Amino acid sequence: MHADLATFDIAVxxxxxxxVLAHGFWSGRRERNADDYFLAGRSLAWPLIGASLYASNMSGASFVGLIGASYEYGLVVFNYEWTAAAVLIFFALFMAPVFLRAKxxxxxxxxKTRFDERTCRLYAAFTLFTLMFIDIAGALFAGGLVISMFIPALSLWGAAALIALLAGVYTVAGGLRAVVVTDAVQAALMIVGSLVILWAGLGAVGGWDALFAELDASRTQMIKPASDDFLPWTGLFGVLLLGFYYWTLNQYFVQRVLAARDLKAARRGALFGGFLKLPNLFFMMLPGLIAFVLFPALDRPDLAFPTLIVELLPAGLKGLIVTALIAAIMSSLDSAFNAGASIVTMDFVKPARPETGxxxxxxxxxxxxxxMMIFGMGVVPLVERFGSLFSYFQSTLAYITPAVVATFMGGLFVSRVSARAAFWxxxxxxxxxxxxxxxxEVTGLWAxxxxxxxxxxxxxxxxxxxACALLAGLSxxxxxxxxxxxTHFRLPDLAHDHDEGSMRKWRHDYRWQALGLALLTIALIFYFR
Structure with a gap:
């Protein structure tokens, strides 16, 4: 399927x-050292942190994949979104103070701070692997696939290479400061674009009540029975584990929080990022349901998002949505590029050559x-050839990240977990x-x-x-x-990080903000359960 873009669309x-490129080079004038480049001088305010967390997560693959998944399975897909809010509440309460204190x-x-050098390097290598072969390659493949549909003159590889080049250039030029400011703009674009799709879709189906009248109960239930093939309720703990790795232990996201100006900004930024995930029920899930009602016979679910754009939007608005999609892809890539550069430089180069300025x-x-930009361009043809690997993205993380979560949780909350036990x-x-x-999941040898x-x-x-049993036994x-x-969590870390003169203003207390986010999340779950 191809869609011709009007001149105005292309101009947008x-x-x-x-x-974006101009901002990257302008930001680059302020980069003087590693702190500036990798962590924006540790000066980020909470709105930028939260918006950047959201924008980096909502990649082109997420736009296409979440809407496609809700087209195929219904609102049960939202479980992968609300768990992010729950995990970020936990991060703000218990993990942020430890990470910020360690600088x-x-x-x-x-x-390295909690255990030893070899455990640090082992996990750094693991993180680089996931960045290169899942985050970067997946974003480029999904982005190239969709963009080549809207710009037929570009092949899949050509579209992916163009996106990689643009994201790489402004990340090289401006560092994390350029990344997070651009991400904030991209987050706004994505939200506006999603609202446009939702508005046009609801108009086409006749409104909210008409939409849900066309759907059977199985598509509007969020909590499924234990026999469900897509996501049984017994698997929700596993989804939370995936969220713990994805949001709190992945350099790809946590780098924004590490760059906070202080603990208060870090906590509020994490909570704001969690809050922004909840409206995805409307931005991502409902458009998938709308596409199912309007176009129930698509060849594959991933066509739901581009089909909505082609069929529902007039010229001009198509350019806005394609721009939002490109923004989503670039948000993922710039985050991965900067995270990977941070790990190689600070976890491998600096320890090996501590005298490096x-x-x-x-x-x-x-x-x-x-x-990394060049590598990403080169790997796209391989992904195109062996694209079935990416259909196992969630299950891959489900198998390889539980040990990571267990090791970090043990280090954060149990003082007697030993370095040797963590490494092994x-x-x-x-x-x-x-x-x-x-x-x-791949060969079928298990069955x-x-x-x-x-x-x-x-x-x-x-x-x-x-992994918990092994960690405890080895310790x-x-x-x-x-x-x-x-190096680990202490009860005083839960103290109110107030400003002078605001002790009595509960709205400034991150603990009340966390409670409010938790109650809002619970309300959404119970409404659609």
Whole structure:
């Protein structure tokens, strides 16, 4: 399917690209050292942090994938969204104070602070692998696929290469400051674009009541029975585990929080990011349902989003939505580029050559960003050839990340977890999870050997429990010294981080804000349960 764009549509896209590049080079004039480039001088305010968290998550693959999934399965897909709010509440309460107190550049660096160098490097290598082969390659493949549909002159690889080049150039030029400011603009574009699609779609189906009158109950239920093939309620704990890795232990997102000007900004930014995920019920889920009512016979669910654009929007508005889509893709790429450059520079280069100056580290980070950009372009044809791998994205993380969550949670909350136990838990459980994924989800060897049919979200919970047991057992076997107080959570960390003179103003208390977000999330779940 191809869609011709009007001259005005093309003009909107070109103006947006030009503005993004100009901002990247303008921001780059302020980068003087590694702190500036990787963490924006640790000066970010909470609105920028929250908007950037949201924009980086809502990649082109998310636009296409979430709307396509809701087209196929209904509102049950929203469970992958509200769990993000729950996880970010936990992060704001318990994890942000520890990470900010340690003045980390990267998430793997926490394992060096809490455990040892080799555990840090093991997790840094794991993070680079997921960034390169899942986040960057997936975003480029999905973005190239959709954009080539709207600009027929571009092949899939050509569209992906153009996006990679643009995102890479302004990330190299401006660092994290350019990334987060651009992400805030992109978040606004995505929200506006989604509202336009929702408004046009509801008009086409005859309104809210008419939409739900056309749908059977199975498509409007959020909580499914244990026998459901897509997401049984027994797998919700596994979804939470995926969220813990994705939002709180992934450099891709946590880098924004590490760049906060203070703990107050970090906490409010995380809560704001969680709040922005809740309206995806309307921005992503409902358009999928609308597409199902209007176009029930699409060849594949991923066509739902582009079909809504082509069939419902007039010339001019199409350019706005395509720009929003490009913005979403670039938000994901700039985040991945900057995160990967941070890890290579601060977790590998600096420890190996501690005498390296800040100016040199800055340019090494820029060089790594450029290399990742080129690698991303090169891997797209392979993804196109072996694209079935990306249909297993969620299940892949479900098998390989539970050990990561167990190790970090143990380090954060149990002072007697030893460095040796943490290292071997990761070294044993990550390959074990990957082998299980290949046997069960790819080759079918699990079923051939008579293995039980366990949903991947439930498998995530079982692997987490196994990793916790292994971590505890190894810590007993290889006892280590108690963790230093500043490296794990303490009850005083829950104190009110107030401004002078605002102690009595409850609205400034992040704990009340967290409670409000939790109640809003629960209300949405119960309304659509």
């Amino acid at each position: 896209i070109i103006v947006y690209f030009a503005a 980390l550049f990267t998430v793997p660096e926490y394992l 800040d100016h040199t580290l800055l340019w090494i980070g820029r060089a790594v960003t450029g290399a 838990t990761l070294l044993i459980m990550i390959p074990t999870g990957l082998a299980l994924f290949v046997a069960k 051939a050997a008579g293995g039980p049919d366990i949903h991947f979200t439930i498998m995530a919970g079982l692997l987490f429990l196994a 007993v076997r290889w006892r280590g010294p108690a963790a230093k107080a500043h």
